[in-house]
Amino acid sequence: MVVLEEISCSADLKKLNKSQLEVLAAELRQEILHTVSQNGGHLASNLGIVELTIALHYYLDLDSGNDEIVWDVGHQCYAHKLLSGRREQFATLRQLDGLSGFPKPYESPTDAYVAGHSSTSISVAVGISQAARQLGQQKKVFAVIGDGAMSGGMVYEALNHGGDLKVPFTVILNDNEMSIAENVGAMSRYLTRLRSNKRYRHLKDRLTKFLLKRKKIGKSFFNGLERLRDAVKYFLVRGVLFEEMGFVYLGPVDGHNIADLLETLRLAGQIEKPVLIHVITQKGRGYAPAEANPTAFHGIGSFDLQTGQAPAKAPSWTDCFSQQLLKLAAEQPQLVAVTAAMPDGTGLAPFQQLYPDRFYDVGIAEQHMLTFAGAMALRGLSPVVAVYSTFLQRAYDQLFQDICLAGAPVVLAIDRAGIVGEDGETHQGLFDLSMLCAMPNMTVLAPRDAEALRQMLAYALQLKQPVALRYPRGAVLELPQYPPQPLVYGKGELLLHPAKAQLGILALGDMVERALRLADWLAERGVAAAVADLRFAKPLDAELICDLAKSCGRLLVWENGIRSGGVGENILALLQAAGVAAEVELAAFPEEFVPHGKPEQLFARYGLTPEKLGQRILKRWQFA
Ligand SMILES: Cc1ncc(C[n+]2csc(CCOP(=O)(O)OP(=O)(O)O)c2C)c(N)n1
Numbered sequence: 001m002v003v004l005e006e007i008s009c010s011a012d013l014k015k016l017n018k019s020q021l022e023v024l025a026a027e028l029r030q031e032i033l034h035t036v037s038q039n040g041g042h043l044a045s046n047l048g049i050v051e052l053t054i055a056l057h058y059y060l061d062l063d064s065g066n067d068e069i070v071w072d073v074g075h076q077c078y079a080h081k082l083l084s085g086r087r088e089q090f091a092t093l094r095q096l097d098g099l100s101g102f103p104k105p106y107e108s109p110t111d112a113y114v115a116g117h118s119s120t121s122i123s124v125a126v127g128i129s130q131a132a133r134q135l136g137q138q139k140k141v142f143a144v145i146g147d148g149a150m151s152g153g154m155v156y157e158a159l160n161h162g163g164d165l166k167v168p169f170t171v172i173l174n175d176n177e178m179s180i181a182e183n184v185g186a187m188s189r190y191l192t193r194l195r196s197n198k199r200y201r202h203l204k205d206r207l208t209k210f211l212l213k214r215k216k217i218g219k220s221f222f223n224g225l226e227r228l229r230d231a232v233k234y235f236l237v238r239g240v241l242f243e244e245m246g247f248v249y250l251g252p253v254d255g256h257n258i259a260d261l262l263e264t265l266r267l268a269g270q271i272e273k274p275v276l277i278h279v280i281t282q283k284g285r286g287y288a289p290a291e292a293n294p295t296a297f298h299g300i301g302s303f304d305l306q307t308g309q310a311p312a313k314a315p316s317w318t319d320c321f322s323q324q325l326l327k328l329a330a331e332q333p334q335l336v337a338v339t340a341a342m343p344d345g346t347g348l349a350p351f352q353q354l355y356p357d358r359f360y361d362v363g364i365a366e367q368h369m370l371t372f373a374g375a376m377a378l379r380g381l382s383p384v385v386a387v388y389s390t391f392l393q394r395a396y397d398q399l400f401q402d403i404c405l406a407g408a409p410v411v412l413a414i415d416r417a418g419i420v421g422e423d424g425e426t427h428q429g430l431f432d433l434s435m436l437c438a439m440p441n442m443t444v445l446a447p448r449d450a451e452a453l454r455q456m457l458a459y460a461l462q463l464k465q466p467v468a469l470r471y472p473r474g475a476v477l478e479l480p481q482y483p484p485q486p487l488v489y490g491k492g493e494l495l496l497h498p499a500k501a502q503l504g505i506l507a508l509g510d511m512v513e514r515a516l517r518l519a520d521w522l523a524e525r526g527v528a529a530a531v532a533d534l535r536f537a538k539p540l541d542a543e544l545i546c547d548l549a550k551s552c553g554r555l556l557v558w559e560n561g562i563r564s565g566g567v568g569e570n571i572l573a574l575l576q577a578a579g580v581a582a583e584v585e586l587a588a589f590p591e592e593f594v595p596h597g598k599p600e601q602l603f604a605r606y607g608l609t610p611e612k613l614g615q616r617i618l619k620r621w622q623f624a
Helices: 018-039 043-048 050-059 078-083 121-134 153-165 186-196 198-217 219-236 258-269 288-292 317-331 349-354 366-378 389-405 432-437 450-463 511-524 542-552 567-578 599-605 610-620
Strands: 068-071 141-146 170-175 248-254 275-280 335-339 359-361 382-388 411-415 443-445 467-470 493-496 503-507 529-533 536-538 554-562 583-589
Touching (some): 018 043, 043 288, 050 078, 050 258, 186 275, 258 275, 317 335, 317 411, 335 366, 382 389, 432 567, 503 511, 503 542, 529 542, 542 554, 542 567
Parallel strands (some): 068 141, 443 467, 554 583
């Protein structure tokens, strides 16, 4: 790493010549590949944005904090981290207490804003540029956003507003023709048209350069020419969306040619208006397996660098959902499946293949997705919306009005519910229980194992009302010794009830298996614990909860979510309302943003392993 080793800030980069910048690009790719092959991470997007990151660091003054880059989603910031003084920690990427895989202002002031959820960067850039204007500061503000993220509605709210404000800032549209899967929708088609219109590009760039050179001649002459340019532009390409919204459109530019990128950045810097630069990149660039299959290498665990092969994985909760959905779809022709740009992650890809006409990828548009599904449900279809817990947050109002208030029989298949792990704060699925349980007209189910997931999905579709089914990331549990009893609405299931139980453990979803292990751990220490699977987070089984509270006197409630507003707190309220006195310990994540790390490390850190909870319980209660 001859060149990369010498770079610790953007001033260092400015000393390099053209060929050194190219060596730097190769070294950055090597470093990213090496680390991601060991720690996992977002590979393809990061390989694709290396030259653009170099050009931005070269062009901008990031060291003084004067200029700012806002990364959309933020999953493509690895080269940026390597160039901004974090090369020595890069081996700790995504590991507990190591570097985050996303921008974090607490790591470096060059990470302008937190990110993780898509389509926010233009709003942030508009906000930063307005703050600079109000405070009399001169600064260059850049939002870097992918073509996938351009499918999110917030982008258009921000373009609409930002273009109107007329204060200069730059949007870099990093167009690699891919979201995680293939990009979808009319906007994506529009970008393809712009991409392929080379005639437009050359003529228009020459005209813009000509105009900029002549700016000194006089404002009225310049304005006249600007009008002429607009006339030519409209002649060449009709409906230039970005220009209509108040942005000067530059490009398309080859995103792997540093010289071209720098020239365009300098050009943009002279325009005293909002600018959008359309940059064309290739996802996975420089690593053949990722170039060939960018979807598989979008987000990946550790893999063999030579072959590109990842180790075989145990069947996941997602796989189990995916298979059961296919089975139910074969029996129910009105069943349709919906995703917001995540057909692979949510396990809908097999459904998409088998039933292309009953499958909808709406783009990164969770809000639209819920309302769209609600309307289909109220007109006779059975939509199953597969969504990660954390991204459901974006559509809370749609959940409220267009699903729950409307009484739309939509099944929400909430994947990655609970601790997610290495993606950290922005991706942990810890808030859905608090969100969903607060909502009238909502039923919330959580399976303890694969068989329960299959059973609950079929049941949810039968209910014909809004239902959420939440299950976590990772290998699906199998508890063959506890085959699930038929579901009864609002009823839990008592799994273990030793005589003279001194403690009742009420567990939800994947915490049931941990509760059973805790009961064993306690039994070895002479404490008899009953274990119940709540099955329904909402409505709660008041009878089961009150009976256990009365018979044991002590309850432990265990859920894979945030404590505030979660099932444990709702059970406390239920007991109080019922006038049942019991001592209750809540096992959940505290009201914190839980950072990145392996799931098991995080459960241990927060005292949520069977052993740690067992010790907490023995400390709290002296069992006779
Ligand atoms: C609100 C939200 N929904 C879904 C996701 C999951 N997600 C992460 S990256 C991504 C695709 C982004 O595509 P694009 O912006 O083109 O970036 P690329 O990876 O192609 O560089 C998606 C859907 C997310 N981060 N945020």
